[in-house]
Amino acid sequence: MEHPEWIERLVGQHEKPLCRYAYSLTRSVSAAQDAVQETFLRLCKADRSKIEGHEAAWLFQVCRSRVIDMQRKEKPMNHLTPAQEAVLAAPGKNPAETAMHRDTENLVPRLMDGLPDRQREAIRLKFQQNLSYRDIARVLDTSEGNVGFLIHTGIKTLRDQMKTLSGAVS
Amino acid sequence: MNFDPNDPRLTAYVLNELPDAERAEVEALLASNPEAAAFVEELRATTGLIAASLANEPDLTLDPARRATIRTAAETHPAGRIVAFPWWRTLAGFGAAAAALVLAVVGLHLQRVKESRSSASELQIVTGIVHEQPTDAARGAVPASVAIKDDRLVATPPEATFDVAALEKMAEPPKEELARDNAFTMSAPAPAAAPASPVLASTRAVGLAAKGIIGSGFAERRRQERESAIISPSQDDFDVIRENGFQRVGDHPLSTFSIDVDTASYAVVRKLLNDGFRPPRDAVRIEELINYFTYDYPPPVDGRPFAAHLEAMPAPWNPQHSLVRIGIKGKVIDRAERPPLNLVYLLDVSGSMNDVNKLPLVKRSLQALVNQLDARDRVAIVVYAGAAGLVLPPTPGDQGPAILEALERLEAGGSTAGGAGIELAYRTAREHFRSNAVNRVILCTDGDFNVGTVQRGDLEAQIEREAKSGVFLTVLGFGMGNYKDSTLELLSNKGNGNYAYIDDFNEARKVLVDQMLGTMVTIAKDVKIQVEFNPAVVAAYRLIGYENRMLKKEDFNNDKVDAGEIGAGHTVTALYELIPVGQPLPDVPEVDALKYQVPSSPAAPDTEALTVKMRYKDPAGDTSTKLEFPLPAGALGNPAPSDDVRFAASVAGFGMLLRDSEHRGTLTYADVLRLAESALGDDRLGYRAEFLKLVRNAEAITGKP
Numbered sequence: 001m002e003h004p005e006w007i008e009r010l011v012g013q014h015e016k017p018l019c020r021y022a023y024s025l026t027r028s029v030s031a032a033q034d035a036v037q038e039t040f041l042r043l044c045k046a047d048r049s050k051i052e053g054h055e056a057a058w059l060f061q062v063c064r065s066r067v068i069d070m071q072r073k074e075k076p077m078n079h080l081t082p083a084q085e086a087v088l089a090a091p092g093k094n095p096a097e098t099a100m101h102r103d104t105e106n107l108v109p110r111l112m113d114g115l116p117d118r119q120r121e122a123i124r125l126k127f128q129q130n131l132s133y134r135d136i137a138r139v140l141d142t143s144e145g146n147v148g149f150l151i152h153t154g155i156k157t158l159r160d161q162m163k164t165l166s167g168a169v170s
Numbered sequence: 171m172n173f174d175p176n177d178p179r180l181t182a183y184v185l186n187e188l189p190d191a192e193r194a195e196v197e198a199l200l201a202s203n204p205e206a207a208a209f210v211e212e213l214r215a216t217t218g219l220i221a222a223s224l225a226n227e228p229d230l231t232l233d234p235a236r237r238a239t240i241r242t243a244a245e246t247h248p249a250g251r252i253v254a255f256p257w258w259r260t261l262a263g264f265g266a267a268a269a270a271l272v273l274a275v276v277g278l279h280l281q282r283v284k285e286s287r288s289s290a291s292e293l294q295i296v297t298g299i300v301h302e303q304p305t306d307a308a309r310g311a312v313p314a315s316v317a318i319k320d321d322r323l324v325a326t327p328p329e330a331t332f333d334v335a336a337l338e339k340m341a342e343p344p345k346e347e348l349a350r351d352n353a354f355t356m357s358a359p360a361p362a363a364a365p366a367s368p369v370l371a372s373t374r375a376v377g378l379a380a381k382g383i384i385g386s387g388f389a390e391r392r393r394q395e396r397e398s399a400i401i402s403p404s405q406d407d408f409d410v411i412r413e414n415g416f417q418r419v420g421d422h423p424l425s426t427f428s429i430d431v432d433t434a435s436y437a438v439v440r441k442l443l444n445d446g447f448r449p450p451r452d453a454v455r456i457e458e459l460i461n462y463f464t465y466d467y468p469p470p471v472d473g474r475p476f477a478a479h480l481e482a483m484p485a486p487w488n489p490q491h492s493l494v495r496i497g498i499k500g501k502v503i504d505r506a507e508r509p510p511l512n513l514v515y516l517l518d519v520s521g522s523m524n525d526v527n528k529l530p531l532v533k534r535s536l537q538a539l540v541n542q543l544d545a546r547d548r549v550a551i552v553v554y555a556g557a558a559g560l561v562l563p564p565t566p567g568d569q570g571p572a573i574l575e576a577l578e579r580l581e582a583g584g585s586t587a588g589g590a591g592i593e594l595a596y597r598t599a600r601e602h603f604r605s606n607a608v609n610r611v612i613l614c615t616d617g618d619f620n621v622g623t624v625q626r627g628d629l630e631a632q633i634e635r636e637a638k639s640g641v642f643l644t645v646l647g648f649g650m651g652n653y654k655d656s657t658l659e660l661l662s663n664k665g666n667g668n669y670a671y672i673d674d675f676n677e678a679r680k681v682l683v684d685q686m687l688g689t690m691v692t693i694a695k696d697v698k699i700q701v702e703f704n705p706a707v708v709a710a711y712r713l714i715g716y717e718n719r720m721l722k723k724e725d726f727n728n729d730k731v732d733a734g735e736i737g738a739g740h741t742v743t744a745l746y747e748l749i750p751v752g753q754p755l756p757d758v759p760e761v762d763a764l765k766y767q768v769p770s771s772p773a774a775p776d777t778e779a780l781t782v783k784m785r786y787k788d789p790a791g792d793t794s795t796k797l798e799f800p801l802p803a804g805a806l807g808n809p810a811p812s813d814d815v816r817f818a819a820s821v822a823g824f825g826m827l828l829r830d831s832e833h834r835g836t837l838t839y840a841d842v843l844r845l846a847e848s849a850l851g852d853d854r855l856g857y858r859a860e861f862l863k864l865v866r867n868a869e870a871i872t873g874k875p
Contacts, residue, residue, distance in 0.1 A: 004245050007244035008241070016231055032230060033232055037236040041240060041243050044243040068520075108220060127217065151178070152178035152181035152182070155216050156213070159212050
């Protein structure tokens with residue numbers, strides 16, 4: 001396959017998932033699009049032989065570091081909201097309690113927002129992008145064992161919270 | 171295998187991520203343990219909810235303009251470049267090994283191109299199916315309607331019918347049919363079993379590629395690890411140092427400087443040399459190299475906070491010159507007598523701190539420290555990244571588990587915003603300020619200390635102000651990339667604090683635990699040294715290092731001028747190179763003899779070579795006390811210099827060689843090695859032996875003997 005076709009195929013295949021992923025990190029449409037564009041531009045310049053075989057992991061990894069670099073440059077300060085600070089200051093407190101007063105719609109995303117960043121990211125890469133533990137480890141620059149830990153801990157937390165919450169509802 | 175809800179293998183089992191052997195183990199457990207089986211089913215249910223929820227997230231694509239940019243770039247860049255090694259990687263230090271690696275990678279690269287040709291066509295077939303079955307449809311989720319508003323995606327998600335039902339199921343005692351419930355099977359595709367999910371394509375491709383290129387993949391990964399672990403030293407940020415030159419005693423009889431106990435430069439130099447780089451000149455701060463080592467100076471016996479020990483020897487790089495060592499030893503405080511600690515750790519948890527030699531190292535070393543604390547101490551942890559937050563409110567030192575648990579929860583991610591974090595850290599320290607305690611903020615960062623919208627000057631002013639009110643700042647630099655050496659040192663100096671660079675656990679333990687009392691308990695502050703030279707004995711002198719610690723001579727008696735501090739048990743070492751009267755002077759411009767001044771007759775014509783005067787304040791005091799230590803002229807010709815002075819001289823010589831100092835004379839690395847080898851002393855912790863290795867590395871890298 002010629003180089004431009006190869007790129008085009010990868011764009012077609014990964015554009016949406018990457019945008020979604022970048023948006024989950026940036027919460028800004030234009031920043032997400034910038035990061036994804038930048039990712040594909042790097043793909044154009046990259047050594048294809050190094051990428052083939054793990055394209056998805058490579059793209060998500062580059063996209064993630066683009067987002068981090070952009071945030072470093074552009075968002076130098078970002079105070080926590082009082083609610084976030086409260087969660088941090090009282091880590092034992094169950095975010096589900098905060099959530100239960102609202103309707104149950106969108107409960108899962110809200111509970112996921114309460115997870116530590118890396119757990120949330122690992123879970124997203126697993127369930128939204130279907131990446132293997134091995135590829136997630138590549139993207140997050142950590143070990144497979146750590147990915148297993150992050151995902152398990154995150155899912156267990158969600159399971160605990162939903163159990164508590166449903167107990168409270170019924 | 172026993173049932174442990176915290177065992178990650180249980181989730182890995184649900185997600186088909188376990189190798190067969192472990193999979194069998196889990197299945198055996200599930201068959202024999204109903205509790206475990208129920209737990210795993212709940213995990214499975216949760217994964218289903220998560221997958222469904224994420225599938226419902228609104229789609230986002232690139233706009234046509236961005237797509238066009240990418241297309242243009244794809245057409246202008248040639249495909250499949252040959253692996254190129256940066257030229258400096260093949261330089262000395264790497265030598266043959268690096269060259270062999272290049273050959274191996276290029277060789278395997280060629281093989282890989284062949285492999286990937288054949289696998290690419292198969293790949294295409296698989297992905298063709300993916301296109302026909304979009305993942306959303308495969309998951310059975312209904313796409314949401316989406317609008318972009320204020321740069322955000324605003325979605326109207328379809329009815330979340332599964333939520334309530336699923337929650338009710340989970341509250342009930344687990345039943346066997348739970349797993350087969352529609353709500354879950356619909357939304358929980360087991361990834362590996364899904365017929366046409368993208369993961370199939372990618373794992374297949376990985377499998378195909380792996381067959382031919384495992385070797386190359388490994389070499390490549392190693393190379394990438396190296397590249398990410400270190401960056402070219404020129405990208406690091408070091409202030410320029412202009413070496414102190416010789417001063418004629420007749421024109422400048424006084425030499426004044428502030429004491430400095432940082433040691434960070436040594437660790438930076440060590441890291442670079444071990445990685446095969448010659449450190450940039452300005453990364454080499456000789457006084458920090460010298461002070462990295464401990465010397466066996468006796469502590470004071472007379473109730474004073476410190477003792478000064480003067481000793482001389484011939485300069486190794488010029489035997490006609492004398493080297494005078496000023497060795498200062500802070501009084502030693504018994505652990506039981508130490509004041510309580512009020513510590514606020516300010517941890518950088520930005521994404522770049524993720525490396526094993528950063529945040530995980532911070533955690534390990536804090537764990538080691540926590541074991542040394544007791545009920546009198548307070549420890550708090552503030553983190554900063556994209557945002558700042560208090561993760562551990564001030565907690566008594568005997569509640570180790572609570573502190574360790576907070577540490578365990580820490581993980582890196584996000585960008586750095588140090589400004590907000592440092593504010594919160596100081597606020598926390600102030601709230602628990604105790605006048606009899608050591609009140610200190612300890613900043614752990616990899617150096618990209620982003621002060622945010624706060625002006626750097628404002629930040630410095632704040633740190634200075636806090637130091638005056640009794641909260642000091644210690645800065646610990648981790649890792650190497652993005653290392654803003656000069657910023658960190660400046661910040662710690664403003665905060666009456668010290669600064670260390672930490673690259674492995676030994677170093678972490680040395681700084682955080684072994685030196686804890688020394689680093690933490692300040693026994694004297696604003697410690698200044700002024701040396702008066704006797705022109706009847708000494709013609710000229712030169713202070714080695716301490717370039718950015720020089721003070722004006724009138725500052726010595728000015729209590730308003732800040733200076734360094736000494737911690738309990740600390741040693742501080744400074745070296746002067748002296749040119750005795752009668753030896754030729756280097757090219758130092760002479761000031762004309764004064765016409766109207768009457769030359770005073772010396773108090774002690776030629777019995778003393780110099781006097782070291784020291785001023786210090788109590789940690790809580792405002793007025794200084796002066797101490798004097800004279801060196802008899804006869805001591806200059808010391809026939810049997812101690813191991814300590816000779817070792818310090820060898821380290822100074824090493825620094826001069828690395829800095830290409832104009833004063834290095836005929837000194838070689840081999841000379842440094844010989845001198846250091848003969849002066850190891852008992853070297854219980856092996857620091858001096860490690861120095862020998864470093865000298866050999868430097869010799870190999872620079873290609874000079």
